[in-house]
Amino acid sequence: MGDERREGPEPRTKRKFDWGWRTVLIAAALFWVLCSIFALQRFYNFFPTFVSFDQGIFNQVFWNSLHGRWFEGSLSSSESSAVQLDNQLPEVFYRRLAQHFTPALLLWLPIYALFQSPAGLSLLQVTLMTAGGLVLYALARHYHPPHVSALIAVSYFCANAVIAPTLANFHDFSQIPLFVFGLLWAMEKRRWWLFWLLLGLTLVVREDAGVITFGVGFYMAASRRFLRAGVAVCILSLGYMLLLTNWVMPLFAPDISRRFMVEQFGRFTNGQEASTLEVLWAMIRNPDQVLAEVVNPPGRTLSYVLAQWLPLAFVPVISLDAWLLTGFPLLKLLLQEDPTALSMHLRYAVSLVPGLFYGAILWWHKHPHWFRPRLRQFWLFCLGLALLFTVASNPNRALSVFIPDSIQPWVYTSPARQWEHAQAVRSLLRQIPSDASVTATGNIVAHLSSRREVLRYPGTRLINDDRKQIGVEYAVLDFWYPLRFSAAFPDEGRSFFGMTNRVLGWLRDGSFGLMDFQDGVALLRRGVPSSPEAAAAWNQFHQPLD
Incomplete structure (x- = not known):
């Protein structure tokens, strides 16, 4: 009898585990297939979007890098300060690293070599975002049984901040969910070699990805779960960003100080050029201005955070861990002058996804008694609403095959x-x-x-x-x-x-x-x-x- 009692729960645990994985794999497969179809049909139909140009920028960078001309591109050069501000001509040998420092793209160069096509980049992006959801399920399983973990992962695949950027043209932030969920999983499992490896990969995604890892380090230290490691992550993230933007990237061209920092945060410096150090110091000296920029315009800010919270049934609102993790990435978005920074359709929205979902995982772990049928029904209602809003917004015109681009006046192309x-x-x-x-x-x-x-x-x-x-x-x-x-x-x-x-x-x-x-x-x-x-x-x- 004793042996039967010890062995009895095992089959039930296995069945629950299999059920959770099956659910998530089905959701992931649907996500991958549908996103691939809509992204490819828009690309092959030459349907214009707000950021159609980006697909060409990244494809040319990959193509040039494949031929030994690392990160070069005439399309990237057309966005440089020399062209935009000084009316110089684009250069075919210009290196995009002056605008965005993205060595992580080289990880996918062997895959690009297999297809060598802009359409392949769309499939790569869908695959990376899908893989992020699978790692999220593994992370949730550290704390939760399969049915809760599966619902969290399904929420990821239903989130506007996941679907819309996946349907956008290729962008470097598509690597973020995979890397950050992976490093959080490694942290929970105390596999520190993997944690530091994924931290390094996250940092080389883009120069501002350090804001995301800084939020992770801030959570680790503020929660006192991993105080010393958290402080080290914060120091490494901040130091890396400052080193890149003030000394490394200017070696290629002065674009970061002449264009991007001025365009994004010029209201704090009021100058023709601004380094990241100057912008940070200006923000520290003007806390009132920072606070005003955070809350204005209030309607747009509120609608943005509500859209981010909706797939998780607004749990991140009351999750202190979610605020610790996403506070700095959200602050960066709210302070940017770029009108697209608060768009749910573009890459910036992805930067909040890891912190919001991990914060929700931790909140449900601390409040398991809240997981009742009525709340589950509300959660499912929120997922349906999130999907409805996503489809109705026609993200990046990927759904224009059956959604009109305008109703009044009527604009639709069959x-x-x-x-x-x-x-x-x-x-x-x-x-x-x-x-x-x-x-x-x-x-x-x-x-x-x-x-x-x-x-x-x-x-x-x-x-x-x-x-x-x-x-x-x-x-x-x-x-x-x-x-x-x-x-x-x-x-x-x-x-x-x-x-x-x-x-x-x-x-x-x-x-x-x-x-x-x-x-x-x-x-x-x-x-x-x-x-x-x-x-x-x-x-x-x-x-x-x-």
């Missing part, structure tokens, strides 16, 4: 019409040699970014490897989408007419000639006469609009 337009674009791209220099509109440039000399329209000139100024040989401009969106979005209308006037100027002065024009997309080549058929199609398209 999947068949999107595919028809994409076929026209592809037929034009096939006419461009693989080694030719080219400029293209934002929704097309990623497809052309596996080359040395490529720019986003309206850029047409750059500095090549011979240090000579050249004009790009080809230009591909998509007029069709801006025209369709112009009825609801005035900026798209201005973009459309700006492109039209520029092309008319090119044709008048002979700098470019039309090679082909299909379905509102123009293919131009420098210094050649226009094809009569292409010119006739172009006139038929734009003259009625004039």
